[in-house]
Amino acid sequence: MTTLSPYDSMSPVTQAAYRAKAAAADLAPLPRAVKDDALLAIADALEVRTAEIVEANAKDVAKARENGTSEAIVDRLTLTPERVRAIASDVRDVAKLPDPVGEVVRGSTLPNGIDLRQVRVPLGVVGIIYEARPNVTVDAAALCLKSGNAVLLRGSASAYASNTALVRVIRDAVGGAGLPADAVQLVPGESRDSVRELMRARGLVDVLIPRGGASLIRTVVNESTVPVIETGTGNCHVYVDAQADIDTAVEILINSKAQRVSVCNAAETLLVHQDIAPAFLPRALDALAEAGVTVHADDRVMAYAKDSKVTAVEATPEDWETEYLSHDIAAAVVDSLDKAVEHIRLWTSGHTEAIVTTSQQAARRFTQLVDSTTVAVNASTRFTDGGQFGFGAEIGISTQKLHARGPMGLPELTSTKYIVTGDGHVRR
Amino acid sequence: MTTLSPYDSMSPVTQAAYRAKAAAADLAPLPRAVKDDALLAIADALEVRTAEIVEANAKDVAKARENGTSEAIVDRLTLTPERVRAIASDVRDVAKLPDPVGEVVRGSTLPNGIDLRQVRVPLGVVGIIYEARPNVTVDAAALCLKSGNAVLLRGSASAYASNTALVRVIRDAVGGAGLPADAVQLVPGESRDSVRELMRARGLVDVLIPRGGASLIRTVVNESTVPVIETGTGNCHVYVDAQADIDTAVEILINSKAQRVSVCNAAETLLVHQDIAPAFLPRALDALAEAGVTVHADDRVMAYAKDSKVTAVEATPEDWETEYLSHDIAAAVVDSLDKAVEHIRLWTSGHTEAIVTTSQQAARRFTQLVDSTTVAVNASTRFTDGGQFGFGAEIGISTQKLHARGPMGLPELTSTKYIVTGDGHVRR
Incomplete structure (x- = not known):
């Protein structure tokens, strides 16, 4: 007889979300230096394993050409050694940015002597649904890790081989740096069903950020029970x-x-x-x-x-x-x-x-x-x-009013919690 | 032949939402003094027209007793002249709070000389779905007006007469102060359908805040396409x-x-x-x-x-x-x-x-x-x-991570926008 893990009865997407939630709990209290070390390890690994990444990417590119994809889109999809180096350099730039986690947003001593502090904490598990560009895979992973979040990446089917290779390299580096590898996961499956499952993972996934065309964004906004940050449509x-x-x-x-x-x-x-x-x-x-x-x-x-x-x-x-x-x-x-x-x-x-x-x-x-x-x-x-505004990085441009509006940098990937400290204070 | 207004083909709830959206556009740029004058006019009107309010409330109370409602809930529902005076006094307290709209959240001069400012703006149209207590009707209206928002109030059917009277008094005062009366509206209809319509009014209503029992909150969270702020469940x-x-x-x-x-x-x-x-x-x-x-x-x-x-x-x-x-x-x-x-x-x-x-x-x-x-x-x-934390007022306690977390005061009823000011700056 084999022992059943509690995960066994779940779909692969739900399993991934549970693992991400557990990883997020481990990431949340980590100090900046630990997260930055992991980011630098990712940048190094991307450079060391460029050949593996470019080779996987070549499969996606060949398939795209077979399918008659336009050269503009094939170009967006293509990874060269130079482009991988540029992506690694972007990750190093994210490591240089200040860590938003732990920032005291407001603080005061209440009339009764209680110390009140509102501090930034990670959101938890961030889901990103995006189209062709494989550089988003690394960008999003770096920004989420830096802000203490676990990330579930759901790229387009047309970049599946590239994204699989990139996420393998990232996870190896993250694990090697002593962080939970499950902090970065590619959502399993290339079908639309995996997107649908992600949109229903309320309670496991804290926010979904769709990046891409208007129809993708509309679908996610209308169908998701997980809170969504609308991005990018610009008239x-x-x-x-x-x-x-x-x-x-x-x-x-x-x-x-x-x-x-x-x-x-x-x-x-x-x-x-x-x-x-x-x-x-x-x-x-x-x-x-x-x-x-x-x-x-x-x-x-x-x-x-x-x-x-x-x-x-x-x-x-x-x-x-x-x-x-x-x-x-x-x-x-x-x-x-x-x-x-x-x-x-x-x-x-x-x-x-x-x-x-x-x-x-x-x-x-x-x-x-x-x-x-x-x-x-x-x-x-x-x-x-975000770059022009001096945020150093951008996970997208929110066009909604709740939570974040306009270019979103690292602080927009956080929530807050209140710390109430007393000396045995009770309410009268 | 009669001329059709564009509103004629809409349901009453959708009409109310359109009118709220138009009112919100008028409210957004109003300076603090104008909004405070309207709040003081509301407080005065509540006191002057107490008899009308208490009389309407007596109908709800009688109906509740007929239906065998528990005395605890009847007590929460009941408005006495003293309670109306206390509610009016709360409105005057809201007038004394600082106006969050226009606050510069961050600002800097970019390396190219552009001035960047992130300023607080109203959310727009806020929908509140709540249970028995009629004082919430006035509280929510006052907090929304103060923060420049229009509000759609959907109280419980058991307080319909009370809420109708309160909103009539508030609207008269708001209109008398020169503001659009449609900034405060009771959602028409006592049936569940009106709640459902409110939850589908995406694009017209900017946020829904359910206040009440766990089952109400669960329903709104699961069924709403309008963004929701979850409140109040406390284990x-x-x-x-x-x-x-x-x-x-x-x-x-x-x-x-x-x-x-x-x-x-x-x-x-x-x-x-x-x-x-x-x-x-x-x-x-x-x-x-x-x-x-x-x-x-x-x-x-x-x-x-x-x-x-x-x-x-x-x-x-x-x-x-x-x-x-x-x-x-x-x-x-x-x-x-x-x-x-x-x-x-x-x-x-x-x-x-x-x-x-x-x-x-x-x-x-x-x-x-x-x-x-x-x-x-x-x-x-x-x-x-919110009161204990020194926020002066509270629209609810958010238990979600996006937008607002913990007790929500006036700043949590706002969004922001960026103002980019240059001297003919273009991007190279």
Whole structure:
């Protein structure tokens, strides 16, 4: 007769979650030095075992090519020795960041003499569901370990061999550094069922962070009983106010739209105050044309587009809510700043909105009324980023209001607890 | 022909949510003085219109008595002129609290010269689902208004007349103070369907806070697509360490268990280190007997109970997870502090756990390893409370890790946004 372990009757995903929960309990009290040593061990192991990683990755790449995957996506999937070195270097950078765990967020002595402290603690078990890029596997593991969390990684099936190799290397290093290897686990199984199980693991998994396309995020938000942090959908707006420097406005528009079109902080809609439209739009449309951008124009913008070399198509209501992630922008003329705000409130995904203005009152009103993770005044939408904000690292950009909003660094991967210390205090 | 409003095709709950969202947009930029004036107007109106409120409440009370409701619950439901005055006074206290909105949480100048500020903003629309007590109606409305949020109140059907009268008075005062009356709404309908609709109003309602019994909270957590803050289930533990002052331990135990048994921060389980059990348990069991507490004892505690006048029954595994909210306590002897932690981690609802010890190492280890909203050292579990913590007000006690943990005051009713200010900054 064999002895049954309590895990035996569970699905592989639930087993993984239980093991992660146990590992999280071990990780939580670890001091920074122990965690940093493990991170440095991971970085070293990634470099020492690069060949093994690149070889596994080659299988994913070959399969992707067989399936006719676009070269852009194959490129995102591909790991070269140089890229593995860069990933290892990112892990070393995470080791250099301050440890959020143990930070006293607030503290006071109560009138009765009790000492009250609110301190940062790890969340526990973090689940990450993400698409193609295998570098996310290492990034997410490093950020979670640094903040004392166990992590369940559910990458895309198309990167399964790469992720398996990366997680094997990471776990060996973590175990070798004396930490529980189960702190980092790849969610078993390549099918959708494993995602579904992860979304139902309430009580075992403390938070799920989906990183990827809008449809993935929508599915997780709607179906998960585990708390979710929504990330990354960016229908960002640039509003050019009645009073604005035209050169500045054109430069911010082009940078916001075209510096990199495939990212969530790229601009997708241009709103122009009617008073500045005659001076601004001819210049802006020519600049957009030069940047290879197609304009989805309302009637008033279209009137200007006809005199420009820009490619313009008539905007439909759908354009106002579309995150193109391509060389396209929706554009409209608005009667006032308040109308711009109204448009944004109606259509935005709440990521980033920029105003270009020389008016202090306009800047103040726009920042007060617009309710998005980030409001930029005379700056490109492209600055909404953990690296740009000086956080040193980013696990994603939250577009929700609860827990974390905007770029999420290490503190956003923590919760808090209160420590109440008395000398036998009782309540009267 | 009549003109259809866009609201006409919606259910009453969805209409209410849309109106709340519009009101929330108007509330968000209001300065503190305007909100405080509205709160003072509410307090005045409650006092001026006390007769109307007490009269409506009498209908609920009569109905409750007809339905054979217990006198304890009828008492919680009842509003007298004195109680209305106390509620009005609480609203004036909320007006005196600092406004969390606009607080700069972090701020810096980035290396490129951009000014970055993270500022507190209202959550938007807060939904509160709660049971009998009509004072929650006013408390919640005052806290939400103060923090710039619109609120959808879904009280119990048994308090419908009282809540309707209270909300009418509040809305009149809010409207009279020049704020949108729709900032405070009672969710229409007394049936369960209205709760279900509220839980599905994702995108309109920003957060749901269930306040009440465990089954209400479980339902909301499982069925809501709107983000939820779990509150209030408290299976709190008192652990008496090997080294502890016996008098202190007995006093903290009795205060934690019996000072008020019906509240979430009352103790429900006693764990005793085996080394101190012979000295502590006889004293503790007698004290529990005197406080009228029945002990649900494991074998080792039972051995002591036999020599005490305490009422003791054999503990079943169910006792370890039960929140009695009555004159009952589960009790066990443990081999070590680590075994106590293990027991707590397995069974706790994560609310509050106390250690009684004279050992600095034990206190440190217990606070590091126990992962609950509050860990008390030589203090009663009963201190976990927004009022006791000096927050001035409390919307509930969160037992989850995301967004807010422990007693929630006004800052916990806010989110943040980043303001990025440049001089035409673009990303290179």
